[in-house]
Every structure is written in structure tokens, then in C-alpha cells.
Amino acid sequence: MKKILGIVLTSSVLFYASLAHADKTEKAVLAGGCFWCMESDFEKLEGVTDVISGFTGGELKNPTYNGNHRGHYEAVEITYDPAIVSYKGILDHYWVNIDPFDARGQFCDKGPSYLSAIFVANEQERKLAEKTKEAVIAEFPNQTVVTPILNASTFYPIKGKESYHQDYYKNNSIRYNTYRWRCGRDSRLEDIWGDRATH
Template identity: 45%
Template sequence: MTEKATFAGGCFWCMVKPFDQFDGIESVVSGYSGGHIENPTYEQVKTGTTGHLEVVQITFHPDVFTYDQLLGIFWQQIDPTNNDGQFQDRGTQYRPAIFVHNEKQRELAEKSKQQLDASGRFQKPVITEILDAAPFYEAEDYHQDFYKKNAEHYKKDRAISGRDEFLEAAWEKSEVTN
């Protein structure tokens, strides 16, 4: 039996690879969630007017790879103290969030957020939102598996984003999965 997990962490291109390398992960799909129009396009979402966030929706086998493990990877991909976007990507459509699919996920997400905030790892409070799962709309084909299909573009974009420098400063290099 599989479950779904949905995470927003800025540009969805950078959120696929960290999850897409473990046994128990069936798929990682780029898409949009949390907005007020049906079937949004990338062109609409990037304006910041639809209310959607760029997200990844992960289908996983919780008996092989747990939701807690997914949360651990998620936190290591974002700046949880910034809700104005992530790294070079600015705007509400790039803010970090956890979309929970059930009460167990909510409990685990809230607990992990509280633990991260209490850890003192960040100078500012952890303000990442935990939201009820909303309709998920799959992004256009060219956004799927971008790190595989457009490896050079992905590497260049990631290199100039400031994401890796932030993550390496916040987490020990051996902890970061990217």
C-alpha cells in the first residue's frame, strides 16, 4: 500500500532529486497545489496570482520509507524561516509548505517543525506552513524529472540559486541530500 506526501520547497526542479533516489519511493511528480483555480498552467502559477505553490507529490511505501524520513529530507532542502520564496525564486508560489494528507502526517509534521525550531539551528523562527492537502495538478511534461532530462540546465540553475550554499551552512555536508 502506498501513501502520498506533498511538499513545497521553492522551485520544484530542485525538490525532485533529493527524494527520487531511495527504495520505497514510487514516484516524485512536479506540480501545483493550494490555489484557487482548476488545472493551472506554469505560466499562470509563476505570476503568483493563482494562490498555487510549486510542489512535489511523492508516492511512497511507508513500510519501506517512512513519512518521518521524508520530512527529514524536506527540511534539509529549504530555508524554513523564509515564506517569501526560496533562494533565488521569490514570490508566494515559491514559499515552503507541507501539505498533509491525514492526521498522522499532521502530527508528524508539527512535531518535526517544533523539533527543528527548538534545535537552534536557525537564527530566525521556523515558519514553514503546514496545510491540509489541496487538489494537486501535475505540471507540464517538460518540468517532470527536469534534473535528468536537462542535467546541465539543472546544475547551472541550482548553482546560481544560493540553495546549496545555504544548505551546507545550515546542515553538515554529510547530512544534506541534494
């Protein structure tokens, strides 16, 4: 009986500990062109527990992919465990997965919705974002870093009929890999970041 109770007690402690741990997750919202690619790149990062594709940065409510998303960026909402990866770690991973010099979009995708941007929720995030951006500027003194740091606004996940965009790289791997290769994303990332590119 004591052994059974011991197991029950241990299970309960583990259950509540995991719940407490889950409460400590944080979120980051980043735009880096195609959200399929951003989702793929960040779900590979240790400490990231979830990545959702969607739109943010615009005033239009409930934007859609095939409908109107004017003024919005394609972005991802990243849920992460700060005990494993810090916000700075998220940002460091972000920079080496984008082209920070492209003022027209990202890679083969051009247009306002494909621009890169960091969306900050508070002053602490802003300071860290500015610090990492300054490091990129210092590393590339002959190029202009165009990625802005913007105040966070409502994030609208892709949903409903368009929910196939979530986990697209997993569910449509052949099409996704073909798109990514044709878009030249990885070759451009290697040109900029060398072996720091994480694809």
C-alpha cells in the same frame, strides 16, 4: 512438467506479491521552492518510487506554469513505500532540503508560489509534521521557522505542453545543474544543515 509448473507458480506468486506490495504505497505533498530541485532531491531517497511536479494549495483550477497559478505553491507529489521509508522519514528528508526561515520564497526564487509548505492529508500526518517542525524550532531557537503545515488540497500535475518540467533534472541536466548552482541552493543548505544536507 512439474518443473515448468513450479516456475509458472513461482512467477505467479511473485507477480501477485509485487502487486500487493504496490498497493501499499502512500503519497506525500510538499512544497520547497523549485519543483525541479524537490523532484531531484526526493527521487534519490530510498523507498521513493515516483515524484511528480505540479501545483497545489490554491483555489484556481488547472493552474499552469506559464499561465495563471496564482494562489498555488510549486510542489511535488511523492509516492513512497512505507515499508522502506516512513512519512516521518519523508519529512526528515524534506527539512534538510529547504530553508525553513525564508518568508519570501526559497533560495534565489522569491514569490508566493516558491514558499515552503507541508500539506497534510489527515490528523496522523499533521501530528508527525508538527512534531518534526517543533524539532527544527528547538534546534534553531534564534530563528523563526516560517514553513506552514496546511491541509492537503487538489494537486495538479504539470502536463501537456508544460510536461517538460517533469524529470527536468534528468532530461536537461546541464541547464538544471547550472540553475541550481547559480541559485545558491546547495551552499545555503550546507550553511543551515551542515553535512545533513543531502544534495
